[in-house]
Amino acid sequence: SQELEQSPQSLIVQEGKNLTINCTSSKTLYGLYWYKQKYGEGLIFLMMLQKGGEEKSHEKITAKLDEKKQQSSLHITASQPSHAGIYLCGADHGSGNTGKLIFGQGTTLQVKP
Amino acid sequence: DAGVIQSPRHEVTEMGQEVTLRCKPISGHNSLFWYRQTMMRGLELLIYFNNNVPIDDSGMPEDRFSAKMPNASFSTLKIQPSEPRDSAVYFCASSFLGTLYSEQYFGPGTRLTVT
Numbered sequence: 001s002q003e004l005e006q007s008p009q010s011l012i013v014q015e016g017k018n019l020t021i022n023c024t025s026s027k028t029l030y031g032l033y034w035y036k037q038k039y040g041e042g043l044i045f046l047m048m049l050q051k052g053g054e055e056k057s058h059e060k061i062t063a064k065l066d067e068k069k070q071q072s073s074l075h076i077t078a079s080q081p082s083h084a085g086i087y088l089c090g091a092d093h094g095s096g097n098t099g100k101l102i103f104g105q106g107t108t109l110q111v112k113p
Numbered sequence: 114d115a116g117v118i119q120s121p122r123h124e125v126t127e128m129g130q131e132v133t134l135r136c137k138p139i140s141g142h143n144s145l146f147w148y149r150q151t152m153m154r155g156l157e158l159l160i161y162f163n164n165n166v167p168i169d170d171s172g173m174p175e176d177r178f179s180a181k182m183p184n185a186s187f188s189t190l191k192i193q194p195s196e197p198r199d200s201a202v203y204f205c206a207s208s209f210l211g212t213l214y215s216e217q218y219f220g221p222g223t224r225l226t227v228t
Contacts, residue, residue: 033216042204042219099144099210103156
């Protein structure tokens with residue numbers, strides 16, 4: 001969706017390196033969700049951000065929300081082969097909790113051992 | 114919890130045939146979403162239900178697509194007649210819509226190929 005742009009589209013990193021994926025919205029964000037997808041499988045929920053400046057971490061993955069810039073970033077520290085997959089951001093652009101999400105095109109991550 | 118269950122996992126059919134995809138949401142969830150994923154268009158929301166009632170079907174491509182949710186534990190997405198351009202992975206997701214924000218849990222998807 002052009003309402004939500006992810007960058008880069010794909011990324012190849014060496015194991016152990018850090019990386020960042022960005023998600024930029026053209027509309028006001030009321031909630032930003034990060035998911036991971038492995039080829040041929042469904043999406044796995046990672047984290048949800050809802051307030052400007054909010055930052056959440058799970059293991060070696062950290063997500064931040066910049067409400068003013070309508071942007072979120074996903075940072076992986078010391079990447080491992082298990083981090084490989086497609087990362088998608090999903091945005092709630094509604095003022096209420098409709099549950100309706102618009103997703104970005106995804107960022108494909110490869111981690112070379 | 115078994116998670117969101119979808120069937121079949123793979124479907125191959127000929128153009129013009131009717132296709133029915135099935136979904137069982139997570140018990141206790143009150144919202145259900147149908148998505149379609151392709152390389153060209155990414156992940157698109159087709160329709161979603163809240164308490165078994167269709168809320169937004171603006172993403173349904175055309176009249177060939179229809180979705181039902183007869184009860185809280187079952188939903189179907191039907192394509193009749195199917196066309197090659199309908200080939201995609203179809204995902205069902207469910208969530209509990211009650212708190213301010215709620216994450217969706219996705220099923221494994223149905224890979225549809227229309228020849």
